[in-house]
Amino acid sequence: xxxxxxxxxxxxxxxxxxxxxxxxxxxxxxxxxxxxxxxxxxxxxxxxxxxxxxxxxxxxxxxxxxxxxxxxxxxxxxxxxxxxxxxxxxxxxxxxxxxxxxxxxxxxxxxxxxxxxxxxxxxxxxxxxxxxxxxxxxxxxxxxxxxxxxxxxxxxxxxxxxxxxxxxxxxxxxxxxxxxxxxxxxxxxxxxxxxxxxxxxxxxxxxxxxxxxxxxxxxxxxxxxxxxxxxxxxxxxxxxxxxxxxxxxxxxxxxxxxxxxxxxxxxxxxxxxxxxxxxxxxxxxxxxxxxxxxxxxxxxxxxxxxxxxxxxxxxxxxxxxxxxxxxxxxxxxxxxxxxxxxxxxxxxxxxxxxxxxxxx
Amino acid sequence: xxxxxxxxxxxxxxxxxxxxxxxxxxxxxxxxxxxxxxxxxxxxxxxxxxxxxxxxxxxxxxxxxxxxxxxxxxxxxxxxxxxxxxxxxxxxxxxxxxxxxxxxxxxxxxxxxxxxxxxxxxxxxxxxxxxxxxxxxxxxxxxxxxxxxxxxxxxxxxxxxxxxxxxxxxxxxxxxxxxxxxxxxxxxxxxxxxxxxxxxxxxxxxxxxxxxxxxxxxxxxxxxxxxxxxxxxxxxxxxxxxxxxxxxxxxxxxxxxxxxxxxxxxxxxxxxxxxxxxxxxxxxxxxxxxxxxxxxxxxxxxxxxxxxxxxxxxxxxxxxxxxxxxxxxxxxxxxxxxxxxxxxxxxxxxxxxxxxxxxxxxxxxxxxxxxxxxxxxxxxxxxxxxxx
Numbered sequence: 001x002x003x004x005x006x007x008x009x010x011x012x013x014x015x016x017x018x019x020x021x022x023x024x025x026x027x028x029x030x031x032x033x034x035x036x037x038x039x040x041x042x043x044x045x046x047x048x049x050x051x052x053x054x055x056x057x058x059x060x061x062x063x064x065x066x067x068x069x070x071x072x073x074x075x076x077x078x079x080x081x082x083x084x085x086x087x088x089x090x091x092x093x094x095x096x097x098x099x100x101x102x103x104x105x106x107x108x109x110x111x112x113x114x115x116x117x118x119x120x121x122x123x124x125x126x127x128x129x130x131x132x133x134x135x136x137x138x139x140x141x142x143x144x145x146x147x148x149x150x151x152x153x154x155x156x157x158x159x160x161x162x163x164x165x166x167x168x169x170x171x172x173x174x175x176x177x178x179x180x181x182x183x184x185x186x187x188x189x190x191x192x193x194x195x196x197x198x199x200x201x202x203x204x205x206x207x208x209x210x211x212x213x214x215x216x217x218x219x220x221x222x223x224x225x226x227x228x229x230x231x232x233x234x235x236x237x238x239x240x241x242x243x244x245x246x247x248x249x250x251x252x253x254x255x256x257x258x259x260x261x262x263x264x265x266x267x268x269x270x271x272x273x274x275x276x277x278x279x280x281x282x283x284x285x286x287x288x289x290x291x292x293x294x295x296x297x298x299x300x301x302x303x304x305x306x307x308x309x310x311x312x313x314x315x316x317x318x319x320x321x322x323x324x325x326x327x328x329x330x331x332x333x334x335x336x337x338x339x340x341x342x343x344x345x346x347x348x349x350x351x352x353x354x355x356x357x358x359x360x
Numbered sequence: 361x362x363x364x365x366x367x368x369x370x371x372x373x374x375x376x377x378x379x380x381x382x383x384x385x386x387x388x389x390x391x392x393x394x395x396x397x398x399x400x401x402x403x404x405x406x407x408x409x410x411x412x413x414x415x416x417x418x419x420x421x422x423x424x425x426x427x428x429x430x431x432x433x434x435x436x437x438x439x440x441x442x443x444x445x446x447x448x449x450x451x452x453x454x455x456x457x458x459x460x461x462x463x464x465x466x467x468x469x470x471x472x473x474x475x476x477x478x479x480x481x482x483x484x485x486x487x488x489x490x491x492x493x494x495x496x497x498x499x500x501x502x503x504x505x506x507x508x509x510x511x512x513x514x515x516x517x518x519x520x521x522x523x524x525x526x527x528x529x530x531x532x533x534x535x536x537x538x539x540x541x542x543x544x545x546x547x548x549x550x551x552x553x554x555x556x557x558x559x560x561x562x563x564x565x566x567x568x569x570x571x572x573x574x575x576x577x578x579x580x581x582x583x584x585x586x587x588x589x590x591x592x593x594x595x596x597x598x599x600x601x602x603x604x605x606x607x608x609x610x611x612x613x614x615x616x617x618x619x620x621x622x623x624x625x626x627x628x629x630x631x632x633x634x635x636x637x638x639x640x641x642x643x644x645x646x647x648x649x650x651x652x653x654x655x656x657x658x659x660x661x662x663x664x665x666x667x668x669x670x671x672x673x674x675x676x677x678x679x680x681x682x683x684x685x686x687x688x689x690x691x692x693x694x695x696x697x698x699x700x701x702x703x704x705x706x707x708x709x710x711x712x713x714x715x716x717x718x719x720x721x722x723x724x725x726x727x728x729x730x731x732x733x734x735x736x737x738x739x740x741x742x743x744x745x746x747x748x
Contacts, residue, residue: 001432002362003670067361232744242744245737252739256684260660267663270363284656339656340648348633349655350626350662352365352440353377 009068015048016072020079028080028317031178035146037083042118045087050076054094056103059110065273066207070214070265077218078225081321082178084215085144086120089113092208092329093121093152096159099204100195108193112149112163119149122184123208125330128155128194135188136162142173144324146180150192154205157198165189175317175324205330205338206272206282212329213265213282216289216322220258223300223318227251230313231303247303254299257292264288280342280349283335290332293322369433373440380444383407385714388445391572392717397564398451398572400528405453405484414453414485416478418463418471431612431669435619439662442623446721447572449620450524453484457524458533460612461489461549465592474531474551488529490520494577498734500535501544505580507536512587514550516558516580526576527562530554533591534580549591558583569720614682614729615668618689621725622662625693628700628718629654635704647703654699657692664688680742687735690726697722 005013023041024031031037045051053069055061062068076084085091090109097105113119122143129136136153151162165187173181228251231242241247268281297319301308308315326332343349365373387404391397398404408414441449455462455478462475477485496502505518516536526532532552539546552559561579587594632651636642642651665685671678700715701708708715726732740746 001365001666001670003667004674005361228743240744242740243746245740245746248740248744248746249736251743252736255739255743256688259664259684260657260688263663263667264656264660266361267363267659270361274364281659284652284659287652288656288660336649336652339652340645343633343648343652343655344637344642348630350629350658352370352436353374 005071009071012053012064012068013071013075016050016075019045019048019050020076024076024079024083028082028178028314029311031080031083031086032317033177035177035180036118037086037178039116039118041083042087042089051087051089054098055106055110056098058103059107066210066269067266067273070210070217070269073211073214074218074221074262077215078222079218080178081215081219081325082144082176084218085176086118086179089118090121092123092211093150093161095204095207095211096123096152096154096195096200097161099200099207100159100197105193105195109150109161115149117147119147120145120179121150121152122148123152123154124184125205125208125334126153126155128153128158128160130158132160132191132194135190136160136186137188138184138186140184142171142181142324142327143184144173144176144179144181144328146170146182148182148184151184151186153191154201154208157201158194158196159201159204160191160195161193162186162189163192173324175321202277202279203272206268206278209282209286209329209335210265210269210272212325213261213286213289214269216293216325217258217262217265219318219322219325220261220289220292220296223296223315223322224251224254224258226313226315226318227254227300227303227308230307234304241303250299250303254296257296261285261288261292280339280346283339283342286329286335287332287339290326290335293326297322365436366433369436372433373436376437376440376444379411380441384441384444384448388448388572389714389717391447391451392569393712395566395571397574398448400484404448405451408452409481409484414478414481416455416459416475418459418475418479420472420476420479431615431672432666435616435665435669438616439619439623439626439665442620443627445572446620446624446725447570450570451573453481453486454478455487457489457613458487458549461533461591465549465596467593469588470551470591470593477530486525486529487531487533488523488525489533489535490523490526490578491535492520492522494519494521498730501547503535503537503547504540505534505536506540507538507548507550509587510584513584514587514589516550516552516583516585519577519579521577522565522575523578524573524575526578527564527574532559536580550585551589551591552580552583552585556583556585568723569717570724612672612682614735615665615672615678615685617725617729618661618668618685618687619665621686621689621693621722622658622665624718624722624725625654625658625661625689625696628693628696628715628722629658631713631715631718632696632700632703635707641703650699651703654692654696658696661685661688661692680739683730683735683738686730687732687739690722690732693722693725694719 052061053064057063097109113121122145148166153160167185168182170182231247232240234241264285268278268285271278300315301319304315307313491500493503507514507516534550534552537546558581563577564574641647668678668681668685671681697719701719704715
């Protein structure tokens with residue numbers, strides 16, 4: 001048991017934190033207004049190696065695992081989650097490509113998104129028809145992107161990539177506007193690629209859920225920290241509002257929720273990196289983040305009172321973006337369904353008398 | 361990071377599981393039905409001694425304390441033991457709660473005298489730590505029991521309550537103050553041997569749960585003990601004396617209490633899950649989602665306990681994490697037991713099902729070693745500088 005971060009990972013965290021502080025922090029309102037982050041930021045992100053953390057070594061990537069990605073995601077999202085999503089062009093579409101096929105599929109996906117202007121691939125957790133030749137028609141009311149090069153559909157056992165027949169309509173989304181926002185329509189589109197395999201699908205879902213969960217951790221952390229510091233400075237009735245026990249306890253509860261969610265995410269990511277089946281753990285980690293987001297976001301606004309409601313402070317943005325993040329990765333109900341099914345069939349969920357290496 | 365369990369710990373946990381299944385849970389249920397602690401001569405204690413329990417981790421001749429296991433190791437064992445029966449776990453013979461203080465601050469002579477009998481005990485032996493008083497629970501700095509030097513002795517006066525195993529202990533490590541006006545800085549710990557004149561009026565309390573071990577009140581009335589019974593001796597620096605020693609015991613102990621609570625919550629979860637599978641209730645999403653929630657909350661509480669213990673092993677501060685572990689573990693274990701009652705429904709209402717006992721037992725976990733509210737006060741001091 002070791003909760004420490006290895007030297008290599010520690011360096012990565014510091015790099016991500018520095019990038020976030022220098023390039024993202026303070027720019028979030030501008031990014032939100034512009035609905036994009038600009039090419040220079042994409043280049044800076046790629047130059048320090050953050051763009052290829054999980055890319056296979058054969059594609060000049062770092063081939064790091066889910067835990068590293070989760071830790072970096074948290075650092076970036078704590079500064080500007082919309083930008084963090086925009087920077088990750090492949091985003092969680094990487095996982096079906098990696099898990100079903102590997103480096104070759106990732107390379108094709110990268111080529112698809114390459115170009116002078118930022119283009120993204122979008123992952124939709126959706127059941128896919130068993131007939132591979134059947135045209136795909138689908139409406140998605142909101143995705144956090146503008147220029148979409150490909151849509152990856154991931155079902156319980158299969159995945160497919162659609163690259164043509166993608167229609168989008170820009171919209172003023174509730175949150176994550178820095179990464180764009182549109183409604184998406186696949187009108188009798190044909191799958192460019194298809195894969196089948198329940199184990200690969202399960203791992204891809206798990207990694208995608210942790211990708212979302214770790215973004216949420218960053219925003220949870222930002223709202224906890226901002227409201228804590230504010231409460232220490234703002235005075236009411238002759239003392240800092242943080243020294244009124246009603247608020248002190250609320251701040252404690254918010255920080256406990258963050259810590260609980262973070263440990264669940266880290267454990268699930270570590271298990272995935274060990275090659276274990278972490279279907280239950282990953283789904284539960286996302287559920288925990290979404291549940292925490294439901295009240296931590298609004299509590300951040302509440303602590304700031306009237307100021308919290310105004311766009312002059314970041315907590316109203318945190319609140320909106322936590323809610324919209326919770327709609328990604330298949331959302332709460334799909335994660336609950338996954339976790340619930342595991343409980344129906346698996347070993348008792350907290351069993352410790354079966355060695356970790358033998359867990360199935 | 362590494363979330364795996366060390367093979368040695370795994371082996372030890374498996375041994376606790378076997379012992380818990382065979383002996384601890386039956387003994388706990390027996391005490392619960394009896395409504396009183398397991399008697400000193402109960403066969404369980406002799407068997408416990410024979411399997412190697414009830415011993416000190418102190419090694420005679422060693423210059424520094426040698427701990428059998430790290431805090432993380434102890435945490436896993438605490439969770440597994442409490443899974444089977446937390447009351448029996450606490451009732452187990454051994455040097456118990458004061459051992460850590462004696463190891464950390466005791467003189468070599470004190471270790472030899474007080475821990476020596478626990479190296480290879482001839483019979484089940486107990487020791488206890490007496491801090492809580494009728495008017496000083498979570499606020500340990502407010503204790504009223506006094507210690508005054510009188511010639512070649514310390515004279516102790518006061519009353520203690522809810523002390524685990526006090527009437528059966530060979531010795532009691534009693535927390536007392538040299539000067540009430542000086543608050544925590546004047547607190548010291550004293551060895552009081554059983555049978556010392558002035559130590560008496562033992563009253564074993566009737567409790568709602570955790571009945572296997574005794575929670576005892578007693579008084580100290582002009583109780584004279586030798587000068588050398590001051591923990592650490594008179595020559596130890598003031599900065600290492602008394603209150604700080606006691607608080608270090610609690611800082612190391614809080615995540616362990618949290619882990620015990622998680623173990624009890626896990627027992628409740630397993631009962632709920634087993635019942636839901638047997639009856640087909642698990643197919644109902646409303647039930648399944650609630651079980652998933654409990655499973656998730658217990659998992660996160662366990663991880664927080666582990667992290668707090670890992671910090672102990674790293675010799676890093678863990679005040680915040682220890683309080684979080686204690687607060688969260690206790691909270692979710694009660695929720696798990698409460699959920700179990702609801703899932704089992706009328707079955708739980710019969711009063712002789714394990715889940716009903718767990719519902720009563722888990723309540724104590726939010727009270728012992730600082731209530732959940734006090735843990736939040738401690739965390740608030742760390743996070744926002746909440747004034748004392």
